[in-house]
Amino acid sequence: MTSQIRASERRDGVAGFAQRLRTDTDVAHRETEQSRFVSALLDGKLSSDGYAELLAQSYLVYAKLEEAGRIHADDALVAPFLSEELLRVPSLEADLRFLRGPEWRASVRPLPATERYLARLDEVAFDWPPGFVAHHYIRYLGDLSGGQIIRRMLERAYGYKTDGLRFYIFEGIPKPKPFKDSYRAKLDTAPLSEHDQQRVIDEVNVAYRLNGQLFADLEADMDRYFVE
Template sequence: MTAVDEGFAARLRSGTRDEHERAERSVFVEALLGGRLGREAYAGLLGQTYLFYDVLENAGETWRDDPVVGAFVIDGLLRRDALARDLAYLLGADWRVEPLPATRAYMDRLHEVCFTSRGAFVAHHYTRYLGDLSGGQVIHRRMRDIYGFEDDGVRFYVFDQVAKPKPFRDHYRALLDAAPWREGERDELVEEANVAFRLNRAVFEDLSSVYC
């Protein structure tokens, strides 16, 4: 069986597995899940997350009517408003966040590639949203148990328009498999998803130097 026969979603998953493992083992992630960080570190994570989602979701608007990747622009996934509500709860109504250097680099990369390349947009979209619907659900439960957040503070992790994360992830993988990618686009997408993972890991590193 060739890599193509295996299905593109499976190839994307296996092609980013090493980077995923590294992201999961980040010092910041382990400290957060281990309950060793204060609420301000968690708010710091959401603040940085808001900044790159803002760019990613602006890029999504430009692809909404695209015949190849418009199907990925799913309103029920959008996180910007949920993040803004969490930040208002955690930091107060007049919250403001400044990008750490790695967040700035992540935002720059999103600006550079996601408004002009379909594949790059989906690479970044996949890395974040499928992650939030997977590991994000683990983080959600831990934050609830550690800090006692019920709805406020963890709205980012609650996809209330997605009935169940698992079938939705399967639907998303079917979209990845079915999209009529051009020759070479699949390879570029896997490559860019690895870039996306590395950018996320760099944000964790910056966060750990501030909070750990």
């Protein structure tokens, strides 16, 4: 974590919404980060099929999230956050085709935690724009942050260059930092009441738990993915 004072840190010392969102979900982020599945993956200990399983579950989540995004295309709160360059479904499709072959779709089955994640998206991301923003933030800002570290570690551990790693490569966003700064500025000026800001924070904490449970499900099945 950087100790830099962010744009969202206002002059009067009161934290802006982006800063508050980050701080008030930091504990949940740390808990999610500590996944044995992710550690084994980043240490190069899992097979490419183990990695593909993470992408397969992610594919189901992003397909639902990006479907919800299309519904909100004209919504005043959501529209500023939507950006073609962020969309991950085409990259996930390409990675899964590369890793599992042309019949990859038949191999994609939701784990129980993914079912719960998808059910939550159905519940809050389609009819409630702040709920969509919460789920948009946690995935895409995460992919542009820790995701970029993961990308370099996967590159090193498995030798992937572009194929298999497209999920982590944002071709339209060559520099994540200014993009993330601008995203945080949008969070700061988003038309959200105090009450709704708190509900977004709560929903991001729920979403971290859902991501943690997804890692736990992958972890439960991890033995079959170890390479000798």
